[in-house]
Amino acid sequence: MGDEGKSSETNSFTSAVSLSQIGVAQVPRRFVLPPSEQPGRSLRLNPSNTTTPLPVIDISSLHNPSLRPQVIEEIHVACEELGFFQVINHGIPSTYVNDAINTATEFFNLPSEEKMHLASADVHKPVREKMGNYAKAVQALQKQLMEAVLQSLGLKADYLHEDFEKGSQVMAVNCYPACPEPDLALGIPPHSDYGSLTILIQSQPGLQIMDKNKNWRPVPLIEGALVVQVGDQMEVMSNGRYKSVLHRATLNKERTRISIASLHSLPLEKKVGPAPELIDDEHPLAYNEGSLKSFLDHISGNDVRKKGRYIDTLKRSP
Numbered sequence: 001m002g003d004e005g006k007s008s009e010t011n012s013f014t015s016a017v018s019l020s021q022i023g024v025a026q027v028p029r030r031f032v033l034p035p036s037e038q039p040g041r042s043l044r045l046n047p048s049n050t051t052t053p054l055p056v057i058d059i060s061s062l063h064n065p066s067l068r069p070q071v072i073e074e075i076h077v078a079c080e081e082l083g084f085f086q087v088i089n090h091g092i093p094s095t096y097v098n099d100a101i102n103t104a105t106e107f108f109n110l111p112s113e114e115k116m117h118l119a120s121a122d123v124h125k126p127v128r129e130k131m132g133n134y135a136k137a138v139q140a141l142q143k144q145l146m147e148a149v150l151q152s153l154g155l156k157a158d159y160l161h162e163d164f165e166k167g168s169q170v171m172a173v174n175c176y177p178a179c180p181e182p183d184l185a186l187g188i189p190p191h192s193d194y195g196s197l198t199i200l201i202q203s204q205p206g207l208q209i210m211d212k213n214k215n216w217r218p219v220p221l222i223e224g225a226l227v228v229q230v231g232d233q234m235e236v237m238s239n240g241r242y243k244s245v246l247h248r249a250t251l252n253k254e255r256t257r258i259s260i261a262s263l264h265s266l267p268l269e270k271k272v273g274p275a276p277e278l279i280d281d282e283h284p285l286a287y288n289e290g291s292l293k294s295f296l297d298h299i300s301g302n303d304v305r306k307k308g309r310y311i312d313t314l315k316r317s318p
């Protein structure tokens with residue numbers, strides 16, 4: 001039993017949420033990462049993570065034909081440099097964003113039996129309504145952003161339009177309880193999202209992205225802003241012009257953190273390869289086709305750590 005003590009609090013079936021409700025003083029040892037992967041350590045090793053600010057793009061001018069090219073250029077630079085940016089003046093009412101976060105918070109605060117009941121039955125009406133409003137608004141925003149990102153690659157705004165129309169949207173609602181030793185553990189380990197674009201909101205800071213110098217950069221919480229991340233599918237479509245952003249969720253000592261990631265992807269079985277327009281002598285075909293389905297097959301299985309990132313399995317050797 002080691003240093004975990006004898007109580008049932010540290011039984012491996014106990015979720016991190018219920019552990020925090022009980023109030024443990026130490027992270028159960030099974031959550032402690034090897035030293036090289038601990039977030040506290042990598043932040044100390046990379047003190048430069050406060051350098052250039054991360055991009056925040058005002059997208060209201062996407063609707064103005066004479067100003068649109070400027071916004072698209074900003075998106076191009078952000079996607080090429082980081083695969084990440086935040087957007088402001090995006091048109092989604094703040095009530096939708098706040099309602100989504102509050103509804104998720106209320107859900108995670110329920111006793112576990114009630115949570116199980118709601119999760120197994122149909123999600124009850126207020127949750128569906130409030131999450132639904134946000135999910136629909138974010139889907140509409142995603143369409144506008146997708147057109148802009150495609151144009152920023154030099155593609156037509158309606159590239160693969162019919163497939164995108166039939167694409168999937170998955171809402172990942174994450175809850176990270178306060179952690180007594182946040183330097184030793186992570187909420188979500190480093191990964192990139194499979195889809196084309198992810199749009200994310202967070203109730204507390206905690207998201208970090210990796211920049212080109214392999215430094216972890218904390219993503220600031222900006223009132224009214226939404227986070228946009230490039231996923232693997234966009235990396236493939238762009239033939240590597242844009243790279244999917246590696247990101248992770250860190251924990252904090254004081255407060256529970258909620259994040260809601262809206263993951264947008266082409267349809268489950270759709271095979272996606274680099275856009276023919278982006279393959280030439282200077283940029284030879286760099287990826288094989290992949291699909292959401294084969295990504296899901298890749299990550300389901302016990303040896304996913306050994307298998308590495310899905311995007312790496314699609315890269316063609318030079």
Ligand SMILES: O=C(O)CCC(=O)C(=O)O
Binds near residue numbers: 172174193261
């Ligand atoms: O909690 C976060 O900020 C990150 C969540 C995330 O990366 C995901 O759901 O894919």
Ligand SMILES: [Fe+2]
Binds near residue numbers: 191
């Ligand atoms: Fe993610």
